[in-house]
Amino acid sequence: MTEKYDELIQIFEKKFHHYPTDKFFSPGRINLIGEHTDYNGGHVFPASITIGTYGVASCRSDRQIKIYSLNFPDDGVISFDVDDESQLPNASWGNFVKGVLQALRGYGNQLTCGFELVVLGNIPNGSGLSSSSSLELLIGSVAQKLYSLKIPRLQLVACGQRAENDFIGVHTGIMDQFAIGFGEKNRAVYLDTKTMMYEMVPINLGSYVVVIMNTNKRRELTESKYNERVRETQEAVYQLQPFMNIQYLGEIEKNDFDKYAHILSSDTLRKRVRHIVYENERTKKGVTALKNDNLVAFGQLMNESHSSLKNDYEVSGIELDTLVETAQSVDGVLGSRMTGAGFGGCAIALVHSDAVKRLEKKVSEKYETSIGYAPSFYVAKVGDGAHWAGSVVEGEPK
Incomplete structure (x- = not known):
């Protein structure tokens, strides 16, 4: 894990010419049982895993967001204004970032500045281990820290789902984001997706x-x-x-x-x-x-x-x-x-x-x-x- 942050810091300094201030991690997830029940108000039983998405970030003095992914190096540094709610072209991974920020604004949160972020995920893309939700909750964690947001964890989870549903256009349930947001070491999340009542099961x-x-x-x-x-x-x-x-x-x-x-x-x-x-x-x-x-x-x-x-x-x-x-x-x-x-x-x-x-x-x-x-x-x-x-x-x- 230390090696991944070292690599990210090196890339961050190369791209933005200064050091980041903070490190973040967001896991992937497996679902032990309970598939396609989450958007049907049923029960699910997922767990967060130790592979996931790493990030390093820092605030900017203006309102520009600048993001770079080691998984998509050909995209280069993606830049946009923090208040810009339009979609990026060509199904860019940056739309997950924009979607989470839009959802946070929708809950009344003030995004007071831009930020710079470099990410690296070791979840295979499209593998079914929820690389997209992992990125969404990473962005939520970045925003919570950099903007000093005093918000409940469930709001971050909901922002991830809203990014997926409303901005990306995939009508997922909330299981993936919930497991990644509430996950604990050596415990699975037994969740009733209708009531949002949950139990951490060893x-x-x-x-x-x-x-x-x-x-x-x-x-x-x-x-x-x-x-x-x-x-x-x-x-x-x-x-x-x-x-x-x-x-x-x-x-x-x-x-x-x-x-x-x-x-x-x-x-x-x-x-x-x-x-x-x-x-x-x-x-x-x-x-x-x-x-x-x-x-x-x-x-x-x-x-x-x-x-x-x-x-x-x-x-x-x-x-x-x-x-x-x-x-x-x-x-x-x-x-x-x-x-x-x-x-x-x-x-x-x-x-x-x-x-x-x-x-x-x-x-x-x-x-x-x-x-x-x-x-x-x-x-x-x-x-x-x-x-x-x-x-x-x-x-x-x-």
Whole structure:
């Protein structure tokens, strides 16, 4: 971690000819179970991880924002006025910065000056580990520190979601930003996305670990069928409301779904609702299983979750299915499922630490044979949420 800040400080000094004042970190996230339930008022169970987005920044004396990313060096230094609410062209990563600042203004916060910022993320872009939300909460943390904003953490989380929904145009729920904003080391966030009530649940896996398996197939949410799934679930709510007093599909119990499923106008909508209702139930059971140290039960729920995401919600694909179904066949793996929005990205596996190498070997061989290129693997470590990481000492790096 120190090496990353050293690199960022060097680049900052080269680009802006002075040292930054502050360091920041914002993690990525995995979702253990509870997929596509967040924008349906259901329960989710994500955790922040120790890979993420690093930044160094300082205030300016004028109202110019100047930002540079080591992940997008060809974009150079992006500059705009802090009050400028227009979109940057060509889907620039700077739009995430502008979106968060716009959302902060919308809550009445005063952005008193411009700033300079250099960032570096080690979350693979488009991997499903929420690199965009990681950047959004980094920007929120930068603004909170540099502008001395006395605002609750939930407002920063909401600003990240509003940037995604209103400025970028992807109709995500709040799970990613919430997990990154509220994350704690060795704890997962059990969140009711309807009420915003949450519980931090200790992750006690004993001799097991969570392995992230990356398809290395990039996916863009705005180019995927993500927004289509949002529209489908909204249409299902509309069709069910004359018969059920609901605002979200996450309010529906399994027995009620079985009773009213015939009301829905198509088999496609029935499948979409069935996934949400049953996934919400699986999430509740999964939290109970982890609290009771029943990893076998949790692994089985992971397997059921992926099957539902593949067959009912139809957000998987050959790459994710190859990773997951191969992992499920490996001795020492208790369960595996895609994580994140789908359409590419990553899957996770709950695997005995002695079986990690076996998992990587078998999955790699099958994946390269079926898909034509190699996947990547990371052992997930659950870490703290987005935060100010300290002041920069003049003269760093040594």
